[in-house]
Amino acid sequence: MAGQTLYDKLWSQHLVKERDDGTALIYIDRQLLHEVTSPQAFEGLRLAGRKPWRIDANLATPDHNVPTTLKERAEGNAGIEDPVSLIQVQTLDDNCNEFGIEEYRINDPRQGIVHVVGPEQGATLPGMTVVCGDSHTATHGAFAALAHGIGTSEVEHVLATQCLLAQKMKNMQVRVEGKLGAGVTAKDIVLAIIGRIGTAGGTGYAIEFAGSAIRELSMEGRMTVCNMAIEAGARVGLIAVDDTTIDYLRGRHYAPAGEQWEAAVADWRELVSDADAAFDKVVTLEASEIEPQVSWGTSPEMVTGIGGEVPDPAEAADETARTGISRALEYMGLAPRQKITDIRLDKVFIGSCTNSRIEDLREAARVARGKKVADSIKLAMVVPGSGLVKRQAEEEGLDKIFLEAGFEWREPGCSMCLAMNADKLGAGEHCASTSNRNFEGRQGYGGRTHLVSPAMAAAAAIAGHFVDVRDFGDAANDATQQQEA
Amino acid sequence: MQKFERLDGLVAPLDRANVDTDLIIPKQFLKSIQRTGFGVNLFDELRYLDEGQPGQDVSNRPLNPDFVLNQPRYQGASVLLARQNFGCGSSREHAPWALADFGFRVVIAPSFADIFYNNAFKNGILLITLPESVVDRLFAEVEATEGYRLDVDLEQQRVITPSGEILGFSVDEFRKHCLLEGLDDIGITLQNEDAIRDFEKKHREARPWLFRDGAQA
Numbered sequence A: 001m002a003g004q005t006l007y008d009k010l011w012s013q014h015l016v017k018e019r020d021d022g023t024a025l026i027y028i029d030r031q032l033l034h035e036v037t038s039p040q041a042f043e044g045l046r047l048a049g050r051k052p053w054r055i056d057a058n059l060a061t062p063d064h065n066v067p068t069t070l071k072e073r074a075e076g077n078a079g080i081e082d083p084v085s086l087i088q089v090q091t092l093d094d095n096c097n098e099f100g101i102e103e104y105r106i107n108d109p110r111q112g113i114v115h116v117v118g119p120e121q122g123a124t125l126p127g128m129t130v131v132c133g134d135s136h137t138a139t140h141g142a143f144a145a146l147a148h149g150i151g152t153s154e155v156e157h158v159l160a161t162q163c164l165l166a167q168k169m170k171n172m173q174v175r176v177e178g179k180l181g182a183g184v185t186a187k188d189i190v191l192a193i194i195g196r197i198g199t200a201g202g203t204g205y206a207i208e209f210a211g212s213a214i215r216e217l218s219m220e221g222r223m224t225v226c227n228m229a230i231e232a233g234a235r236v237g238l239i240a241v242d243d244t245t246i247d248y249l250r251g252r253h254y255a256p257a258g259e260q261w262e263a264a265v266a267d268w269r270e271l272v273s274d275a276d277a278a279f280d281k282v283v284t285l286e287a288s289e290i291e292p293q294v295s296w297g298t299s300p301e302m303v304t305g306i307g308g309e310v311p312d313p314a315e316a317a318d319e320t321a322r323t324g325i326s327r328a329l330e331y332m333g334l335a336p337r338q339k340i341t342d343i344r345l346d347k348v349f350i351g352s353c354t355n356s357r358i359e360d361l362r363e364a365a366r367v368a369r370g371k372k373v374a375d376s377i378k379l380a381m382v383v384p385g386s387g388l389v390k391r392q393a394e395e396e397g398l399d400k401i402f403l404e405a406g407f408e409w410r411e412p413g414c415s416m417c418l419a420m421n422a423d424k425l426g427a428g429e430h431c432a433s434t435s436n437r438n439f440e441g442r443q444g445y446g447g448r449t450h451l452v453s454p455a456m457a458a459a460a461a462i463a464g465h466f467v468d469v470r471d472f473g474d475a476a477n478d479a480t481q482q483q484e485a
Numbered sequence B: 001m002q003k004f005e006r007l008d009g010l011v012a013p014l015d016r017a018n019v020d021t022d023l024i025i026p027k028q029f030l031k032s033i034q035r036t037g038f039g040v041n042l043f044d045e046l047r048y049l050d051e052g053q054p055g056q057d058v059s060n061r062p063l064n065p066d067f068v069l070n071q072p073r074y075q076g077a078s079v080l081l082a083r084q085n086f087g088c089g090s091s092r093e094h095a096p097w098a099l100a101d102f103g104f105r106v107v108i109a110p111s112f113a114d115i116f117y118n119n120a121f122k123n124g125i126l127l128i129t130l131p132e133s134v135v136d137r138l139f140a141e142v143e144a145t146e147g148y149r150l151d152v153d154l155e156q157q158r159v160i161t162p163s164g165e166i167l168g169f170s171v172d173e174f175r176k177h178c179l180l181e182g183l184d185d186i187g188i189t190l191q192n193e194d195a196i197r198d199f200e201k202k203h204r205e206a207r208p209w210l211f212r213d214g215a216q217a
């Protein structure tokens, strides 16, 4: 018998029951909740007179539309100026209260973006099934957890039954082999993957990221990669357990301790694909060929290297691609063959569940240190992923570096990743953003998003347009030194 | 959930690939804590010329005359014809809520994004995947014929065009069953309550650390 993939193992460890038609009942170990996709689920429970199946499997925090200015945050919920946002955040508090669910409220230092908070607290563990009413739940797969986004009906279903009705996905392996160049990061890896396989490339698959370049990444880098599996069309992104995974988890709040820790670690070590496991599809990338990436269009697959240019629709492969490119260029206000380095920016956003962890902020700060945000930039903001990330960054003095350079230093939340709060782009504004989606209107009506890594975003803030972070001031120097060392 | 058996519906064509959930229902409307009322803001950014706000009266907003759903010939459409990777992006169930609230019961496309696919069926919307070449042809027919309707028969798993052509489609048995009967998933799952309890007990014994709550730490 052929070996099992990591996904196969996680699936069979959680299989409660399988129907003849292929639909299966899967047990869910952890559900993360936030204010946007849960109110209708709680309401459904109440209407049906149902109780949550296992309260301690749930953890909640408001993130999507919490304000990020200190002024609004100082007063807790009462400070939320938008009355509709206030109701939503308040509703989460009320629901968690009523059902007894643990919640990190708006001004709790542990509050933050669900996908930053879960791993940070050790609430995401290897071998778990993790769900959340949010597509970027794929993030947690970096821990060899079977994690994916669900809709609100499914949130209610998990609350009521601790299970999910699911169909087994196919297995895809994306191997990234070799060494990344200096200044090239996890974000560039995943953007390059999406550029290669397209936004529907992973539809129907669970993607396992493997290869030496993935193994070299820290847990935070791995989360960045898995986070964007969904932009490649896959609900699930996975990375096998190794020492890096285990070291990260030791001592975290929800992680096991003592004897249980030893038993858990032994169990987790098995969470790798067997050497003879068969994948339905394998894609390989060479790490050394990946440049810092910049998206130019309105879909994450519309991406190229910093040395590249905007495509010419005239050269598109077919009619659908041609209209797609033309429409994107029109929306983005870009000309065919325009050089990426000639794209001028209005705003810069460093944050989101893709890139708002401490290493992301360090990377951006290293570029920004001692420099000034260009005068032409109307707003450059840094939004830490959680209160604990913010505290850590302040202990390291990163906030000062950003503030001195002219960035705003904000309170944790999703912020301008989807612009549900006051942080948004104006029509026609170009933004270098470390988030994950460049859809039309995503960061504000008529706004134009370019997806990049934190270092590239910081460099763009200083230059006022995109620049290759590899030839950029201290970052380039540091990087060379690291390489030489 | 509303049952779906058979529908003879007017078809509206949305000729655009990779329609994402942000486009189906922009985020400002996600602040609602209801399940209904999203229909007026379906495709908001394409449908209106200004930026919409939640709770706003839409009757005074300027319509985009070029947008397909604003054209008189497509008023009352209940079948949406779309392009590949429809519904990509976020997990927001507000997307199918908005489609259903507007009056769509069927979406036909060459492919759908996974999460959207699940969400749509849970809201009584039938998604039909047809080969790209067939969808191309349907686009041409819809544009050429005013009042173009499709007869969608879930029981028989077929779509019948005005010319009498029969297009078969596949749908998994469980989803079909739920849709035909209008069944609530939770009720079905709770029929397995004992199996879930048994599983949970074994799972807890094998991997107790998965059951630690934060308060124990």
Ligand code: SF4
Binding pocket: A063, A064, A113, A114, A115, A134, A136, A352, A353, A354, A413, A414, A417, A418, A435, A436
């Ligand atoms: S940061 Fe952005 S992508 Fe991540 S959960 Fe928040 S809104 Fe979604």
